[in-house]
Amino acid sequence: MIRAHGVGVSYGPVRAVSDVSLTIAPGLTVLSGPSGSGKSTLLRVLSLVERPSVGEVFVHDRPTSGLSWAQLRSLRRKEIAIVFQNPSDNLISHLTVGENLRAAGAADLSILDRLGLGGSGTWRIGALSGGQQQRLAFGCALARGASVVVADEPTSQLDVRSADLVLETLASLPVPAVVASHDPRLVELADLCVPLVAS
Ligand SMILES: Nc1ncnc2c1ncn2[C@@H]1O[C@H](COP(=O)(O)OP(=O)(O)OP(=O)(O)O)[C@@H](O)[C@H]1O
């Protein structure tokens, strides 16, 4: 589990994130707020891509500020799966759906049924819609064995219907997920909503 305590991020005079404390608990955590309120910055800090200017991020109750960049990277690879906004950034385009899942560590392809992608194991990635690609991306995130899934605006490039199906997938993940989004429907689905304000 990931926990932030008193986290702040400044870029020179710009205060991107101020004094955030939160625990990424089982279920869906949504970071909401207007453009520039620090959602993406906070996600980068929670996923150990960036260090906070102040405060501490704990992974399984262990502080991370004393770790080297190499240690942070290996902890991230083990514990955290990141799903990007652009569907094609999350998958290996020259592999099939099934090969993508196996490359991520899946022992079999049974998860495809749960993702609403049953029977697509031999399809090329290019044959999937953007929404199907995002659902597969969440499947690959699970196959990697991550203890937390992190996603920045995962539905922003999708039409409403595709986005709905991705939201269903997100709300039913068996591991904690933390998502930054403007999407009010996602806020409704959240177990915990963290509203950020632009400063
Ligand atoms: N690497 C950086 N260097 C300097 N300023 C940055 C950097 N990253 C973010 N910022 C600034 O920090 C603030 C928060 O940005 P951030 O991208 O986290 O907001 P956001 O809530 O994700 O916005 P959006 O909804 O538009 O994606 C903004 O003022 C932004 O300009």
Ligand SMILES: [Mg+2]
């Ligand atoms: Mg952002």
